[in-house]
Amino acid sequence: MPARRTRIVLxxxxxxFRDGNRAVAAVEDVSFEIxxxxxxxxxxxxxxxxxxxxxMLGGLVTPSVGRVEIDGVGVTGAVPAKVGYVFQKDTVFPWxxxxxxxxxxxxxxxxxxxxxxxxxxxxxxxxxxxxxxEAFPATLSGGMRxxxxxxxxxxVEPEILLMDEPFGALDTHTKINLHAELLxxxxxxHPTVVFVTHDxxxxxxxxxxxxxxxxxxxxxxxxxxxxxxxxxxxIKLRETDEYGHEYGRLWHVLGEELAAPA
Amino acid sequence: MTERARVLxxxxxxxxxxxxxxxxxxxxxxxxxxxxxxxxxxxxxxxxSAIARRFAYLASGNARLTLWQMALSTIxxxxxxxxxxxxxxxxxxxxxxxxxxxxxxxxxxxxxxxxLPRIALVPLITMIFGFGLLAKIVLAWTIxxxxxxxxxxxxxxxxxADLIHSARFLGGSDRQIMRTVIVPSALAWTFAxxxxxxxxxxxxxxxxxxxxxxxxxxxxxxxxxxxxxxxAADMMVALISLGVIxxxxxxxxxxxxxxLLRWRPEYRGRA
Numbered sequence: 001m002p003a004r005r006t007r008i009v010l011x012x013x014x015x016x017f018r019d020g021n022r023a024v025a026a027v028e029d030v031s032f033e034i035x036x037x038x039x040x041x042x043x044x045x046x047x048x049x050x051x052x053x054x055x056m057l058g059g060l061v062t063p064s065v066g067r068v069e070i071d072g073v074g075v076t077g078a079v080p081a082k083v084g085y086v087f088q089k090d091t092v093f094p095w096x097x098x099x100x101x102x103x104x105x106x107x108x109x110x111x112x113x114x115x116x117x118x119x120x121x122x123x124x125x126x127x128x129x130x131x132x133x134e135a136f137p138a139t140l141s142g143g144m145r146x147x148x149x150x151x152x153x154x155x156v157e158p159e160i161l162l163m164d165e166p167f168g169a170l171d172t173h174t175k176i177n178l179h180a181e182l183l184x185x186x187x188x189x190h191p192t193v194v195f196v197t198h199d200x201x202x203x204x205x206x207x208x209x210x211x212x213x214x215x216x217x218x219x220x221x222x223x224x225x226x227x228x229x230x231x232x233x234x235i236k237l238r239e240t241d242e243y244g245h246e247y248g249r250l251w252h253v254l255g256e257e258l259a260a261p262a
Numbered sequence: 263m264t265e266r267a268r269v270l271x272x273x274x275x276x277x278x279x280x281x282x283x284x285x286x287x288x289x290x291x292x293x294x295x296x297x298x299x300x301x302x303x304x305x306x307x308x309x310x311s312a313i314a315r316r317f318a319y320l321a322s323g324n325a326r327l328t329l330w331q332m333a334l335s336t337i338x339x340x341x342x343x344x345x346x347x348x349x350x351x352x353x354x355x356x357x358x359x360x361x362x363x364x365x366x367x368x369x370x371x372x373x374x375x376x377x378l379p380r381i382a383l384v385p386l387i388t389m390i391f392g393f394g395l396l397a398k399i400v401l402a403w404t405i406x407x408x409x410x411x412x413x414x415x416x417x418x419x420x421x422x423a424d425l426i427h428s429a430r431f432l433g434g435s436d437r438q439i440m441r442t443v444i445v446p447s448a449l450a451w452t453f454a455x456x457x458x459x460x461x462x463x464x465x466x467x468x469x470x471x472x473x474x475x476x477x478x479x480x481x482x483x484x485x486x487x488x489x490x491x492x493x494a495a496d497m498m499v500a501l502i503s504l505g506v507i508x509x510x511x512x513x514x515x516x517x518x519x520x521x522l523l524r525w526r527p528e529y530r531g532r533a
Contacts, residue, residue, distance in 0.1 A: 058427075058431070060427060079427075079430045079431055083431060084431055084432075085427070085428065085431040087424050087427075087428060089424050091422075091424050091425055091427075091428040093425065093442070093443065093446070094525055094526070095446040095447075095523075095525040096442075096525070097525075104429070104432055104434075104442060105432035105433055107438075107442075108429075108432055108433040108434045108435070108438050108442075109433045136524075136525040137525075138525065138526065138527040139527075149428075152432065153431070153432070156432060156433060
């Protein structure tokens, strides 16, 4: 394996929110690195500040202490270039059709119309949204809307993809289909992915490494390397002993956080 | 019979009953053969048959100022007042809705001006703008502006922050985000203000016409002139015409809304 290039550095990160007169520490003392083309999942109990970490990576939240660097440049309160972000919440524009939603990032970047149309067509085919080009989001299921959000982000070819529980609101069946699609896309283009989730099985199935967080205030409890071969078959993977082994070990670690007295 | 037809039939039936009762009740004397004593005196509220006669006369070319000329004048002033009010209110709502400090600075002025009864401004507006079209437009504007402004302001403030964030991650500049996120999102709020705006624009214009005299006199002039001659039939002609104008304009707004907001679930499949 060639030497891995460090893409993202989180150094001594801490974030404190004010709640009236009370200061609430969301995360404390978080340091780790993410390599180029790596798929990293952050898991932890709810309220452990994993989304806060992602928002600091995306420049949406300014750290109280510490520093985030992308390609050696500090992220300072502005949205960094080449970063795509998929929200848990539905952020598809309801007033645009599927095709025009997927095209919006290309429009912003001034991509000329013929190329825009070609790339949107490819994205729609890739996501299995054929036939829904002119549909408005209100007519689509939650899973299809999240597919549109995902394709809208991927079509501008971000080098770094931040995902905040993107499949959290979907049913298991839809979720697994989207896992397979996401892995195929990642396999093809290899963006660096930071994926926040509370679903351990999702993290194991998708990620190269998993960062396990403690309860609030969130600290890094464990950084675990997932030793499952690529490319992975999302369905068959779950029947293997290796998967069971990974799951058992991580579940034990995460379980300590869930069971610990609040 | 479909639901639509049933509703329509009921509407028609109510209209017929009301008009027939009006005609009949204003026709029977309270004391037989005594002139002037009616159960309901047509002097005050006229009668459908008398209104229809006046309508036919005013609509014909024989009248000095025809009904069409007056209606056209009212419609013209109303549309101008509406357009100017909506566009300025929309722009101001977007700007203040997205700039907290500006909104805080202007807040007391807006509240103060909006709490003035607009009718109290009529003499001042007349002094400044005279009796013509401009005065009516300004009067309609002072009402419409605020209705549209407040709604758009709320709409621009309540744009989902995550939609703006995701637009930023997709590479949108402030300008592009304004055009592709904030404006379409606020439009849903603005549209809620447009139907009342049409009514208020009409109010402003008619009040202006009360004072405006015959020059470019619209339906408001017809009403005031009928007051001078104690002619209830002509007043009714003007009122009915104003009602029809109001309905047609409101339907126009509804059509526009259906086109521009066709992405909303409530308009699904109806575009």
